[in-house]
Amino acid sequence: MRAQFVASEVWQGLRRNLTMTIALIITIAVSLALFGAGLLVRQQVSQMKGFWFDKVEVSIFLCTKNSQEASCSGPASEAEKQQIATDLEGMRPLVQDVYFETSQEAFNRFQEQFAGSPIADSATPEDLGESYRVKLADPDQYAVITSAFAGRPGIERVDDQKQVLDKLFRLLDGLQVISMGIAIAMLIVTVLLVGNTMRLAAYSRRRETGIMRLVGASKFYIQLPFLLESVIAAVIGAALAVGAIVAMKILLVDRFLEPSFQFTPFVGWETVWVVSAILLAIGILLAAFAAVVTLRRYLKV
Amino acid sequence: MIRFENVSKQYKSQHSPALRDVNVDIERGEFVFLVGPSGSGKTTFLRLCLKEDRPTSGNVWVAGKNVGKLSSWRVPQLRRQIGTVFQDFRLLPNKTVFENVAFALEVIGKPRGHIKTVVPEVLEMVGLEGKEKRFPHELSGGEQQRVAIARAFVNRPEILIADEPTGNLDPNTSIGIMKLLDRINRTGTTIVMATHDAQIVDQVRKRVVELADGIVVRDQDRGVYGYAH
Numbered sequence: 001m002r003a004q005f006v007a008s009e010v011w012q013g014l015r016r017n018l019t020m021t022i023a024l025i026i027t028i029a030v031s032l033a034l035f036g037a038g039l040l041v042r043q044q045v046s047q048m049k050g051f052w053f054d055k056v057e058v059s060i061f062l063c064t065k066n067s068q069e070a071s072c073s074g075p076a077s078e079a080e081k082q083q084i085a086t087d088l089e090g091m092r093p094l095v096q097d098v099y100f101e102t103s104q105e106a107f108n109r110f111q112e113q114f115a116g117s118p119i120a121d122s123a124t125p126e127d128l129g130e131s132y133r134v135k136l137a138d139p140d141q142y143a144v145i146t147s148a149f150a151g152r153p154g155i156e157r158v159d160d161q162k163q164v165l166d167k168l169f170r171l172l173d174g175l176q177v178i179s180m181g182i183a184i185a186m187l188i189v190t191v192l193l194v195g196n197t198m199r200l201a202a203y204s205r206r207r208e209t210g211i212m213r214l215v216g217a218s219k220f221y222i223q224l225p226f227l228l229e230s231v232i233a234a235v236i237g238a239a240l241a242v243g244a245i246v247a248m249k250i251l252l253v254d255r256f257l258e259p260s261f262q263f264t265p266f267v268g269w270e271t272v273w274v275v276s277a278i279l280l281a282i283g284i285l286l287a288a289f290a291a292v293v294t295l296r297r298y299l300k301v
Numbered sequence: 302m303i304r305f306e307n308v309s310k311q312y313k314s315q316h317s318p319a320l321r322d323v324n325v326d327i328e329r330g331e332f333v334f335l336v337g338p339s340g341s342g343k344t345t346f347l348r349l350c351l352k353e354d355r356p357t358s359g360n361v362w363v364a365g366k367n368v369g370k371l372s373s374w375r376v377p378q379l380r381r382q383i384g385t386v387f388q389d390f391r392l393l394p395n396k397t398v399f400e401n402v403a404f405a406l407e408v409i410g411k412p413r414g415h416i417k418t419v420v421p422e423v424l425e426m427v428g429l430e431g432k433e434k435r436f437p438h439e440l441s442g443g444e445q446q447r448v449a450i451a452r453a454f455v456n457r458p459e460i461l462i463a464d465e466p467t468g469n470l471d472p473n474t475s476i477g478i479m480k481l482l483d484r485i486n487r488t489g490t491t492i493v494m495a496t497h498d499a500q501i502v503d504q505v506r507k508r509v510v511e512l513a514d515g516i517v518v519r520d521q522d523r524g525v526y527g528y529a530h
């Protein structure tokens with residue numbers, strides 16, 4: 001194997017088809033950047049799910065003196081509260097934690113949340129009422145709690161925070177599916193473009209490859225320069241795509257999202273590097289695959 | 302060195318076969334002219350030796366191997382034992398004389414040092430010393446064919462196949478090329494040369510195998526181009 005000779009053949013090949021090479025690099029860069037962004041969003045969503053689902057609770061609000069619901073006739077009695085507490089205990093291990101929030105605590109939290117707003121002054125502890133805060137081992141099982149407690153005497157309503165979050169996550173999931181769909185379509189375009197570029201390259205160098213065949217160059221040696229050309233284009237394209245997602249991390253996540261939404265964790269640099277490695281690997285594999293398949297058809301040995 | 306045993310070749314698109322039941326045995330070190338009119342099957346014969354194509358029936362033996370049974374990854378090995386020269390030279394226009402010849406060695410992975418010694422040797426042998434840095438378009442037809450012969454011979458193949466090598470050259474230049482091929486033959490290289498240049502065949506007096514419509518109609522030692530001439 002003559003490395004220097006192969007390198008000069010590859011360099012000449014890339015230069016000869018410069019416009020195609022540039023088109024190839026840009027297509028690879030754009031499709032991989034989209035794909036990388038999709039992966040980051042996906043990671044972000046699963047990270048947020050983990051963070052929020054860990055915190056979501058099912059709240060069982062007890063009747064207050066103001067409650068209008070059919071299940072309420074004045075504030076919940078001690079016996080009713082006792083029964084709810086016993087039933088929740090009986091639902092372990094699905095029920096992981098139970099916390100009883102007094103009206104005073106609810107009032108304090110309310111005051112904190114609406115500090116400085118006139119609503120804060122208008123409420124009294126009695127208006128807010130008491131509640132059981134239930135944390136589930138599996139947040140998806142909240143229906144069990146709802147069916148067991150909703151409508152029972154002394155209970156005003158059962159609230160599940162997860163339902164609210166689910167709407168948000170469904171939106172994010174949808175966005176992610178769309179971005180992945182576009183990315184996959186682009187990757188298919190990339191494979192086709194690599195194939196077409198290789199076909200043109202094989203045609204424009206049919207003289208060289210014909211002579212190579214004739215003097216007994218191995219199939220590997222004949223195909224290697226073409227293969228290296230597409231892999232080099234893939235590496236450059238992937239490097240640009242990595243640059244794009246690094247820019248996304250710095251400009252969008254670090255400078256904008258993180259300061260604006262401080263309570264939520266965002267994808268970290270480890271994720272960015274893992275995604276970068278995935279992009280590089282996918283770029284190289286797709287380009288090599290497309291090149292090999294095309295060359296098998298157009299470079300007879 | 303080359304043996305055809307009942308070889309027939311039928312191209313799919315053609316009604317009549319390009320070769321019909323051909324039996325030819327070429328010994329090591331022989332010089333054989335393959336003659337016959339255009340379309341008689343000369344090129345097909347040579348392509349079968351190189352496994353550029355496979356026979357429809359019969360066996361082709363080259364350098365002791367049954368070419369039809371050769372697995373595809375061994376074909377390059379076969380082709381390294383056979384040098385090839387064509388009517389149209391097939392040089393790379395953007396490479397110099399030296400680079401054109403060196404290319405044949407580079408692509409089979411020969412080391413640089415080896416290339417640097419053998420390429421000037423073979424260029425001197427074909428009479429092109431001092432023209433190493435020229436490009437093909439700066440050479441005459443005869444000189445271009447010498448480059449092609451140098452490239453075919455630089456790896457010292459056992460067999461040299463030439464398909465109408467003088468077809469594009471004037472008679473005087475052709476004689477020069479013939480002398481060169483004769484010298485290569487005297488180094489022990491087996492040469493099979495397809496031609497329909499009667500003058501050359503008559504002058505050199507080597508073995509002549511004549512094809513007509515794919516059939517061997519004559520196989521004669523020290524022959525002439527045709528009885529009719």
Ligand SMILES: Nc1ncnc2c1ncn2[C@@H]1O[C@H](COP(=O)(O)OP(=O)(O)O)[C@@H](O)[C@H]1O
Nearest residue numbers: 312314315319338339340341342343344345346
């Ligand atoms: N690749 C091919 N496909 C189909 N027919 C071919 C092919 N090569 C040659 N032929 C046919 O085979 C016959 C012999 O051709 P060829 O061997 O090239 O003869 P020659 O070299 O003596 O002129 C001709 O009729 C030609 O048209």
Ligand SMILES: [Mg+2]
Nearest residue numbers: 343344345464
């Ligand atoms: Mg011919």
